[in-house]
Amino acid sequence: MENALLQLEHLSVSFRTPAGEVEAVRDVSLSLAPGEILAVVGESGCGKSALCKAIMKLLPANASARAEKLTVAGHDIASLSERQMRPLRGALFSMVFQDPMTSLDPTYTVGAQIAEAVRAHEPRLKKPEVHRRVLELMDLVGIDRPEERCRLYPWNFSGGMRQRAVLAIALAGRPKLLIADEPTTALDVTVQAQILDLLRSVQRRLGAAAILVTHDLGVVARAADRVAVMYAGKIVETGTAEEVFYDPRHPYTWGLLRSLPSLAAEGESLYAIPGMPPTLIAPPKGDAFASRNEYALAIDYERQPPLFPAGGTHFAATWLLDSRAPHIAPPRPGAAGVLPAQARPAPGEVLLDVRHLCHSFHPAKNVAVRALEDVSFTVRRGEIFGLVGESGSGKSTLARCVMGVLRPQSGSILYKGVDVCDPAAARAARHMLRTDRQIVFQDSASSLDPRMKAADIIAEPMAVNHIAPPRGSLREEAAFQMRYVGLDPLYLDKYPPELSGGQRQRVAIARALAMEPSLLVADEPVAALDVSIQAQILNLFRHLQAEHGFTFLFIAHDLSVVRYLCDRVGVLYRGRLVELAPTKELFARPIHPYTKSLLSAIPLPDPRKERDRPLCSFDGAAPGPGGRFTETAPGHFVLTDDGKEAAL
Amino acid sequence: MTAVKRLAAFLLSMLVLSAAVFWIARLAPGDPLVSYYGERAERLTPEERAQAEAKLGLDMPIGAQYVRWLKNALHGDLGVSFKYRQAVPEVIRGRLGNTLLLGGAGFVLIFSLALALGAVCAWYEDRPADRVLCRLGTVTSCVPEFWMCLLLILVFSVTLRLLPSSGAWSLGAGGGTAADRARHLVLPLTAVVLGHLWYYAYMVRNSLLEQMRSDYVLLARAEGLSRRRVMVRHCLRNILPSYLSLMAISVPHIMGGTYIVETVFSYPGIGTLSYESAMGRDYDLLLALCLLSGAVVMVSGMLAQAVNERVDPRMRARRTRHGKGAADRG
Numbered sequence: 013m014e015n016a017l018l019q020l021e022h023l024s025v026s027f028r029t030p031a032g033e034v035e036a037v038r039d040v041s042l043s044l045a046p047g048e049i050l051a052v053v054g055e056s057g058c059g060k061s062a063l064c065k066a067i068m069k070l071l072p073a074n075a076s077a078r079a080e081k082l083t084v085a086g087h088d089i090a091s092l093s094e095r096q097m098r099p100l101r102g103a104l105f106s107m108v109f110q111d112p113m114t115s116l117d118p119t120y121t122v123g124a125q126i127a128e129a130v131r132a133h134e135p136r137l138k139k140p141e142v143h144r145r146v147l148e149l150m151d152l153v154g155i156d157r158p159e160e161r162c163r164l165y166p167w168n169f170s171g172g173m174r175q176r177a178v179l180a181i182a183l184a185g186r187p188k189l190l191i192a193d194e195p196t197t198a199l200d201v202t203v204q205a206q207i208l209d210l211l212r213s214v215q216r217r218l219g220a221a222a223i224l225v226t227h228d229l230g231v232v233a234r235a236a237d238r239v240a241v242m243y244a245g246k247i248v249e250t251g252t253a254e255e256v257f258y259d260p261r262h263p264y265t266w267g268l269l270r271s272l273p274s275l276a277a278e279g280e281s282l283y284a285i286p287g288m289p290p291t292l293i294a295p296p297k298g299d300a301f302a303s304r305n306e307y308a309l310a311i312d313y314e315r316q317p318p319l320f321p322a323g324g325t326h327f328a329a330t331w332l333l334d335s336r337a338p339h340i341a342p343p344r345p346g347a348a349g350v351l352p353a354q355a356r357p358a359p360g361e362v363l364l365d366v367r368h369l370c371h372s373f374h375p376a377k378n379v380a381v382r383a384l385e386d387v388s389f390t391v392r393r394g395e396i397f398g399l400v401g402e403s404g405s406g407k408s409t410l411a412r413c414v415m416g417v418l419r420p421q422s423g424s425i426l427y428k429g430v431d432v433c434d435p436a437a438a439r440a441a442r443h444m445l446r447t448d449r450q451i452v453f454q455d456s457a458s459s460l461d462p463r464m465k466a467a468d469i470i471a472e473p474m475a476v477n478h479i480a481p482p483r484g485s486l487r488e489e490a491a492f493q494m495r496y497v498g499l500d501p502l503y504l505d506k507y508p509p510e511l512s513g514g515q516r517q518r519v520a521i522a523r524a525l526a527m528e529p530s531l532l533v534a535d536e537p538v539a540a541l542d543v544s545i546q547a548q549i550l551n552l553f554r555h556l557q558a559e560h561g562f563t564f565l566f567i568a569h570d571l572s573v574v575r576y577l578c579d580r581v582g583v584l585y586r587g588r589l590v591e592l593a594p595t596k597e598l599f600a601r602p603i604h605p606y607t608k609s610l611l612s613a614i615p616l617p618d619p620r621k622e623r624d625r626p627l628c629s630f631d632g633a634a635p636g637p638g639g640r641f642t643e644t645a646p647g648h649f650v651l652t653d654d655g656k657e658a659a660l
Numbered sequence: 661m662t663a664v665k666r667l668a669a670f671l672l673s674m675l676v677l678s679a680a681v682f683w684i685a686r687l688a689p690g691d692p693l694v695s696y697y698g699e700r701a702e703r704l705t706p707e708e709r710a711q712a713e714a715k716l717g718l719d720m721p722i723g724a725q726y727v728r729w730l731k732n733a734l735h736g737d738l739g740v741s742f743k744y745r746q747a748v749p750e751v752i753r754g755r756l757g758n759t760l761l762l763g764g765a766g767f768v769l770i771f772s773l774a775l776a777l778g779a780v781c782a783w784y785e786d787r788p789a790d791r792v793l794c795r796l797g798t799v800t801s802c803v804p805e806f807w808m809c810l811l812l813i814l815v816f817s818v819t820l821r822l823l824p825s826s827g828a829w830s831l832g833a834g835g836g837t838a839a840d841r842a843r844h845l846v847l848p849l850t851a852v853v854l855g856h857l858w859y860y861a862y863m864v865r866n867s868l869l870e871q872m873r874s875d876y877v878l879l880a881r882a883e884g885l886s887r888r889r890v891m892v893r894h895c896l897r898n899i900l901p902s903y904l905s906l907m908a909i910s911v912p913h914i915m916g917g918t919y920i921v922e923t924v925f926s927y928p929g930i931g932t933l934s935y936e937s938a939m940g941r942d943y944d945l946l947l948a949l950c951l952l953s954g955a956v957v958m959v960s961g962m963l964a965q966a967v968n969e970r971v972d973p974r975m976r977a978r979r980t981r982h983g984k985g986a987a988d989r990g
Contacts, residue, residue: 068882072873073786094887102884115875117894128893129883181883 017221018044018067018189021081025062028074032293036062036075038245044221046188049212051224051236051253053268055542056513057289059245060225064191067223068107069097085188102185103133110194112174116166122177123162126150129184149180152217154210171403172203176210183214190215190222196231200402201569205613205627208235227542229268230615233257233622238325241265244290244300247319251326253619261328263305266342271547272617274572281554282576283343284547288512299331307332307340359392359579363531363563364414366390369423371409383409384420385587393530396557396564398578398595400571400610405584407567411535414565415451427531447477450524454536456516460508460523467504470494470522477527493522498552514545518552525556533565538573550577571614575599580647583607592641593648603650605630670958674951678733681950682726685943692718692941696742716742729947739944743936748948752930758828759929762845763918766852770914771907773857778864783891785869794865797858805855805917809924812847823847826926848925855917860906867902871895901968908964912957 025037036059044050052060066077069089082090084104089097109115116125126146131137137145150158153176166174175195182190192211196204212235215222224235232239233253240250241264249262260266269275270283287304290296296303302312309331320333331337369387372380383406391397401407412418414425416432425432427449430441438445450473453459460469470493471486473479481489491501497518508516517537524532534553538546554577557564568574574581574595581598583591583606591604602608609630616622641649693701693712704712713719717728729739738748777793784790803811817825824830824844871877872895880890919931926932930949937946 070878070881098884098886100884101882106884107879107882109875109879111875115879117876117880117898119894119897128880128885132884178879181879185884 015045016043017046017048017085018042018223019081019083020067020079023063023066023077023079023082025059025066025071025075025077027062027072028076029293035292035295036245037066037077038292038295040242040245040247042240042247044189044223046221047216047219048238049215049222049224049236050238050240051226051232052240052242053226053229053232054242055227055289055544057292058242059292060242061193063242064107064193064223064225067191068101068105069094070101070107099133102129102182102187104187105189105191106182106185106187108175108178108182108190108192108195111198112171112178113198115178116174118166121163121165122169123150125166126162126177126180126184129181133185145184146180149184150177152183152214153177153180154206155180170203171199172207175199175203175207179207179211179214183218186218188220190220191225192222193225194227195224197226197228201571202402202609202613202629204231205234205615206629208615209627211235228615229257229272229543229617230274230622233617233619234615236619241268244295245292246300246316246329248301248330249326249328250319251322251324251328255322255324255326257617257619259322259326260342261322261326261333262301262330263307263332264301265328267304268543269617270343271544272572273547273550273570273576274614274616281551282547284551285544288514288545299329309337359395361393362390363393363395363428364391364565365426366410366414367424367426369410369413369420369425371406371413371418371420382587384413387423387584387587387589389582389589389592391531391563391565393563394561395580396566396578398574398581399565399567399584400569400574400581401584402569402610404586406587407569407584408535410584411451411533411565411567414531414533415449416445443477447473447479447527448529449531449533450527450529451533451535452517452520452524452537454539456513456520456540457508459520460516462508465505465507466490466494466511466519469508469519470526473523473527479527489526490522493526494519496525497522497556498548512545513541514548517541517545517549521549521552521556525560528560529562531563531565533567535567536569537566539569546573553577571599571610583610588651590651591649593645593650597645597648601645601648603644603648666962670955670962673958674954677954678730678947678951679726681947682729682943683722685938685941685946686722686725688941690941692716692742692943694940696745729944738948741937741945742942743940743945748944751933751945752948752952755929755933758927759918759922759931761841762848762852762922762927762929763915765845766849766856766918767907767911767914769849769853770856770860771903773853774860775864775903777857777861778868779891779896781861781865782868782872782895790865794862797861800854801858803854805851805920806924808854809848809851809921812851813925816847828928844927848921848927851921851925852914852917855921856910856914860910863906864899864903867899868895871898905964905968908960908967911960912953915953915956 020040020042023037023040024035027034027036038059040063042050052063054060062071062075065071066079067082067084067089069092071077079090082088084100087100087104089100092100116122120128123146126149127142130142130145130149146162147158150162155161155173155176166177169177195211196207199207208231211222211224224232226232236253238250238252239256240247241256241262242248243264249256249260249265256265257269260269264285267283267285271285273282285304290300290303298314299305299308299312299317302308305312311331317329317331319327319329322328322333332340367388369384371384372382374380387406387410389397399407399410409418413420414427414432416438419435420433423433427445430445431437432445464472467487467490470490471481474481474486474489483489483492487504491504494501494504499515499518499522503511503515508519511519521537537553538549541549550573553564566574566578578595580592580594582589583598583604585606591598591602591607598607599611602611609628612625612628640652642652643649691701693704693709696716697704697712710719717725720728732739740746741748741751744751777797781790781793813825816823823846825847828844829840830844868891872891877890877894880894881887918929919934921927922929922931923935930952934946934949934953936942937949
């Protein structure tokens with residue numbers, strides 16, 4: 013393309029690490045037209061962030077980048093020195109980062125930080141003009157009451173608001189190219205949809221091009237014009253959003269699409285790409301994806317495939333597109349082997365009975381944050397109960413109360429008839445309570461002791477509870493559990509930091525299962541994992557539950573995951589349970605406006621549908637203490653305010 | 661913690677400290693009469709000795725002695741130094757100025773130099789300037805303070821004969837002129853600064869580097885701010901709260917170093933006085949000095965906390981109840 017805004021040819025980035033040279037980006041070529049949004053999709057470690065930083069020349073000192081050509085709007089970036097780069101940053105291109113919590117300086121007000129960015133490019137601007145421009149920018153990114161808000165500090169802002177402020181900073185220099193590195197990953201689903209729409213509308217209004225880096229294909233479908241799929245430092249498929257989503261050509265793209273829980277039909281298990289991405293210290297000689305590719309040809313192990321044209325602007329790097337290769341029809345997205353029809357027994361007696369649970373925190377004097385307000389539900393034996401809510405809805409507080417780690421201020425939790433909240437009763441039954449309930453956390457990196465071997469971690473609950481290991485020694489028990497969750501016992505002597513995220517989460521699950529619990533509480537167990545690993549773990553949960561029959565309290569913010577896994581779902585909103593229904597019923601007929609907005613915010617990997625779909629936003633205030641549960645259909649309960657009953 | 665609670669905690673700690681020092685000093689072997697009578701103490705007859713002990717109140721049981729001391733102390737009478745035969749506050753007053761001069765100048769120098777050095781090292785991270793400074797710093801901080809003093813004396817006063825090796829002013833010069841005092845201050849001050857400087861400079865370097873790797877710095881750089889501006893306006897400002905509280909906490913640390921240096925240089929300050937009073941069983945003086953040092957330690961700890969709350973806007977926000985949620989709904 014002659015008039016391309018960004019032209020990048022044969023970029024390679026490598027990092028010098030003590031373990032060796034990591035080839036993070038390998039021979040990537042890209043171009044971007046003015047006003048276009050390109051999405052770069054890939055799992056963690058595929059080199060997408062390194063690619064962005066290389067374009068802005070913001071790589072850390074231990075990195076080296078080589079490119080045959082790197083021009084942005086006619087400026088030859090590759091040859092510029094740091095001094096020459098500085099005026100271009102912000103004015104020609106700017107960047108938005110993943111975590112809005114850390115990308116603002118906590119010691120300055122939001123207004124001051126935006127003003128600083130404005131002044132960086134127009135140093136001669138007078139104070140009132142700078143202020144006017146700050147308010148303009150805040151208005152542009154949808155922060156209302158900017159006069160008031162610009163005097164607040166970042167910690168006064170919620171995550172979505174901070175990301176808006178970061179966007180305002182990035183737009184201060186009127187950039188031609190905006191690079192957004194996972195801009196919505198750290199945000200709630202409904203906020204994510206708002207920010208994506210904002211990004212798109214702002215980009216259109218300013219006529220800027222954008223590179224949107226993400227691991228979430230659903231996000232891509234909503235916002236991107238073109239898509240580039242990255243794997244192990246290389247672009248494996250690129251084309252328009254329609255081409256990539258409706259006619260994917262690379263087996264990796266097939267795998268990514270098939271592992272999305274939102275596309276899985278009922279009763280099917282998720283497709284999980286087997287294995288793990290290769291390490292990039294000594295990347296494989298042939299196609300890096302070959303070992304995980306069920307369609308791999310002999311040549312895949314020998315030579316790296318070039319980007320084959322697949323019609324129009326669509327290219328894919330797979331030998332399957334070579335004229336000599338056998339023709340393979342891509343599998344239907346979402347389809348994977350049907351789960352062997354294991355007759356799951358009907359839920360048995362009530363195992364967990366949560367009654368009128370209330371809890372508030374007091375972060376400072378005279379400040380109370382209500383985390384849970386009058387929450388009641390029951391979970392029967394053998395049931396998978398999902399609990400959905402955004403950050404701050406009280407999900408984790410509830411999990412802690414159920415586990416007996418936190419004593420709620422009022423209400424009761426009956427587990428097998430024992431009131432967990434009653435200290436005397438809980439102490440009397442403490443051995444049963446400790447061994448019978450287990451929990452798996454979101455962040456396996458911090459929930460496993462980094463200085464304990466996997467074998468010791470898995471066997472620890474047995475050791476501390478003085479349970480004789482049924483399979484001989486503790487180590488044999490650990491090896492058995494490890495095989496049970498699909499890990500090679502080879503990893504018994506590894507420390508958690510040596511394992512990948514998915515492997516660590518398996519160890520955490522093995523630790524929980526070692527006690528053969530009746531109740532397993534999982535607090536966002538897949539939120540921190542990549543799509544393909546998430547599919548592996550979700551399948552594992554399903555499989556284990558079917559085999560083991562334990563009761564499952566599954567806490568998540570991602571509705572598509574919940575839909576895939578759970579029998580019944582409760583929706584938490586600001587500490588209150590607003591809707592409770594069997595999964596199918598909830599997704600077919602959501603009643604509470606908050607549930608509706610949650611459902612509408614699930615990103616779908618379907619560009620055409622996704623672009624026109626309106627967002628159903630819910631900006632209601634926190635539900636008051638009143639209201640009651642009304643049963644609208646068998647098993648479907650919804651919280652109604654006494655006065656507003658007619659409106660629903 | 662409210663001011664009242666803090667004051668109560670302070671007073672209680674002082675009481676415990678005074679009792680502990682009182683007992684320990686008296687249980688330690690040694691003859692307090694030596695500092696009162698000097699050489700003569702050894703020639704005293706047993707009768708004279710008993711008389712002298714009774715005169716100084718040393719014949720009572722330790723508990724009773726303590727109660728008497730405490731009663732007097734609460735009336736503002738901290739006792740008499742055996743050696744100087746002067747009221748304790750008088751003795752301390754004569755020396756305090758010297759120590760404040762040495763310690764204060766050392767304190768200011770250490771922390772301004774540490775900030776500058778740390779910033780230079782962070783700026784030139786892993787480049788020759790940083791490496792040389794880091795190596796040098798590690799070596800100097802490993803040298804024990806007293807040995808450093810001896811080395812300085814050996815080089816600058818014995819060999820080069822440039823600077824005086826002891827005292828705070830030249831003998832016979834009375835109070836000494838400012839220039840004379842400054843000349844006497846150079847070596848002890850160097851020893852104090854060199855002994856502590858690197859510890860803090862390294863802290864500054866590392867916390868600056870940590871800041872420079874954070875996301876907001878990347879954002880600031882991506883929006884086109886220069887590295888210098890990011891470092892000064894954002895990184896330095898972000899480490900200042902912890903640096904200020906570190907400064908307050910380190911007062912006792914530097915004070916301890918000053919005491920050692922004073923002793924080696926025979927610098928007439930609180931340090932030498934403490935040393936002398938401990939060696940000579942000058943009980944009342946020792947106790948008063950210990951209480952003074954203890955008070956400084958505790959006050960600087962409280963100061964650190966106050967500074968922290970003052971400088972970090974997040975701490976302020978908690979007090980004014982401006983906390984999270986103010987702008988949550990957009």
